[in-house]
Amino acid sequence: MRPEGGESTLPLRRDWTGWLFVLIAVVAIGAVLYANGEKNGARYMARPHPVAPPADVVPEAPPMVLAPVTESDARAQNAKIALVTKGFVAPRPFVYGGGGDAKARARDCLAAAMLYEAGDDAKGQQAVGQVVINRARHPAFPKSICGVVFQGSERVTGCQFTFTCDGALNRRYSDAAWQRARNNADLMLSGGTYPAIGLATHYHTDWVRPYWSDSLEKIAIVDTHLFFRWPGYWGTPGAFRGAVSGDDGPIAKLAALSPLHAIALGLPTEIAPVDANAAVGEARVVVGAGETAGRDTIYTQLDRKAAPESFVTTALRLCGDKPYCKFMGWTNPTLKPDSDAMSDTQRAAMSFSYLRDDKAGFEKALWNCSEYRRDDVRQCMKR
Template identity: 45%
Template sequence: MTENLHRQEPHPAMWLLWFMLFVGLPVAVANWEARERLPAAPRPAAAAPAGQAIRPPSPPPPVEPVEIYDLDAGQARALNAAVPFSRAPNPAARPFVFQGSQDDLARATDCLAAAQLYEAGNDAVGERAVAQVVLNRVRHPAFPKTVCGVVFQGQERATGCQFTFTCDGALARTYSPAAWERAREIAKRALAGQVFKPVGYATHYHTDWVVPYWSGSLDKVTAVGTHLFFRWKGWWGTPPAFRKPGETGEPLIARIARLSTAHRGGTGEELASAPPLQLAGGTVAELAAQPQQAIDDKGMPGIRVVLVAPGGRSILVEMARDSAPDSWPAMARTFCAGRPECRIMGWRAGTGPSALPLTGDQMESMTFAYIHNAATGLQRARWNCAQSPRANAAECMVQRVPVAPARAEAAGGLEGVRRKERFETVKIAPPPPVKVAPTVHP
């Protein structure tokens, strides 16, 4: 069988493919390389978001003495109610974590606790709000750089201090030990990063029965109880303005030394931080493992139990004037046997306290102190060397800073209630009435 062989010609599509490979591809590569050598066209600048505040070139607003409009409580409440709350976002403040030594932390804690308690009264929610405002101020460049500096700013003035309790005699009021300890716990949590979100970045507040001169120039952001909270308008009230680093070195505030051991020249933990001393009678673990003794002075001549603090961890005693100072550690260990945590505070006979909390004078006159903690192995004893000199200076209590007496408070004060008179530092003419647009009903 014979086959016819025909010559096959390339398909037309193949000619097109060869043209693209040998001509089109080199041209495309050359054009791309030339494009890369051209300067890039500038991109249009991104527009700032509408309404975004821009940092002004001027310094932050001044912080001036408080002036109050001359209005009665009813007029003030009506005027405050007519001012609307800001409709701008009210973001929560960033957590504030205190950076500093234990001494600084102890002082900051008690300054903050004092501000909370004396500004908001014995009210946990109000205290948290006050604490947040104080910490917001610490971060803002318009205010001092320490917690105590913010709280006691302007305290040297009879009027016009930033927190009125610091200059109107309110510190003479005494709150219960439980109220003070709760305020300190709230302060500790705030300094460890707990945020009270409702007030945001507020730096000012006042009660609704007064109208400070500055209230119309700030944004009203929220209300907590009867207190209204404000922040600055514009950039100075936005989160970027609150970037100022704090400073270490919290100052001693003698005016709260009655409340705070930390402001008497020590942290209140001198026994815990001092170098250990060798005490006869075994380690604290061995002592805590012994049978617990009843807290009484039977069988302990020359010793009288004065007070036992709630929980039995602190025992206050009086020692006979002829008792030997070297015998006091043995007395303390007898009381503390079987107790994981124990503190003994002793005075000479006839000089001990009759009630808690202790005053500054009572702390100053303490004759002997002992503390132990089985969990940490801590065991310390200290003497008041002004009364009982010791050969080893390390056995002496820390000398404290003299405390100025507090001013007497006017009669009739109520715990937890801020009196109107405390705000009436400087009165000025009433503000113009607030114009409110009439409501149109369909």
């Protein structure tokens, strides 16, 4: 029934109740989805912004302890950490303050960190090396290169660099790979930088999640590695002003890999795979007949893949403080002589030479420019 001349109210009532049913259903479905999301996705919630430690208290460096999560969960959680680009500052060049055996030991500590943390990869090694140098400059860490690398290595777990306490040093890389890492370390200790990671003091691969990742700012991504700094003052350039020791001592855990560490500890160098004077694979020091011990001639095999500028660093290291030193290097091991009595073919195959004579006030480095192009022809050997 409907009023005379009026409209029926039944269709309106049906429309209203139908929309109400749809609304209730949508709300119910949304509530279920939200509950499931809370249950299944809580692990992937976005991280809160880390709180900056007090500027007047040096923060404590947390050890590398990993949360028990799967690789896929770790990647998902790491992806939720925001990348902070504000205040990003490139690192300043660093030049090691010491020399001689101390610098060589620092180089081997740094090379070990580069090789065992990044493998035989130049870019990854430089990133690791920059983190080590950043730490050495920061008051929260030891003030030497070897001290930074082997911090906490006396513990079974929880060291700063896991290769120093998880038995990884029992695995040996090839001599060539080890020497490439040493060359890269030499460059980092002689003013080389890796700007892409800024002032990062921590890093990890994206398939693990250290407990400290919640308290630091993610500032760089290099391939599968994530790099972090402290928030607040302790992540700014002002915090990286500490003096770094130029007198690195020996590390027992490195003695089997580095003869320079073994010698300083009074251990036999036979346990080490590379000669104590090795520049690349082999370096032989020969004192010629009729010459004094202060006039050394060094015949060295060089790494063909190494940066040619690194040959100078190698020569300076091997010559040390000697007032007279002649350094000659070959990238072709079959043509490297053992004395000055070399053939014309051997002499023509020489890749690099360095001569220092303090008495004559002379010092010069030359390259074989048929092998290594130089912009300044005065750096080329005469043929």
